Amino acid sequence: MSATLDLSDALQTFLAEQGFPRDAVNVFNKDKATPLMLAVRLAPPALARELLAAGADIHAENADGNQALWLACVGENAENIRLLIEAGADIQHVNCTGATPLMFSASSGRARAVAQLLAAGADPAFETGLGLTALDMASTQECLTLMRDSVRRRKKP
Known part of the structure; x- marks a missing residue:
């Protein structure tokens, strides 16, 4: 029996808006991006923090071989970059x-x-x-x- 993630309404809405299942934190979209990759580029730090707490994989790679830290640098959100570095991003x-x-x-x-x-x-x-x-x-x-x-x-x- 798998555990159900207790994700906030804000995160579930973000996931749905980005085309992900409302309860999945480690899936890839059609562009081979994960919810964490999109969140650290587009969303406020609270969503990135919640994804990390829910077990989002910081080492997953998109189609270009980039990990979430690269996408956080694209968004240049200092807090999201910090969160990933503290979580052990390479x-x-x-x-x-x-x-x-x-x-x-x-x-x-x-x-x-x-x-x-x-x-x-x-x-x-x-x-x-x-x-x-x-x-x-x-x-x-x-x-x-x-x-x-x-x-x-x-x-x-």
Whole structure:
């Protein structure tokens, strides 16, 4: 006999609006995204927190090999990024193109996400198969400065 999840009305409504069953936290939609992936990008932190408490898989991957942390960086909601990092999200996860969440955030100018990822230990010098780093991909001066400062701090004895 399986246990029934006691999900809030707000979460059940969100799930239904996104095309998921009202009681499922670890299913994929037609785009191979999970409720958590969509919630951390689109919804307030309370829904992401509830999904995590209900056992949502932070390591599930979408069709591009991205995990929920990547999608949280797309939405650049600081609280959702924090929740995932505290829940054990892999900050160095590499997607099918060889990119990390830090690389995406730097290349798209999401400085707040860059700062959070760096504070959590993301490596700005990590290289793709083509030898590119998040430093190489920085699209704004702010992102570049954040990463350069992080590299300098790491090199100090």
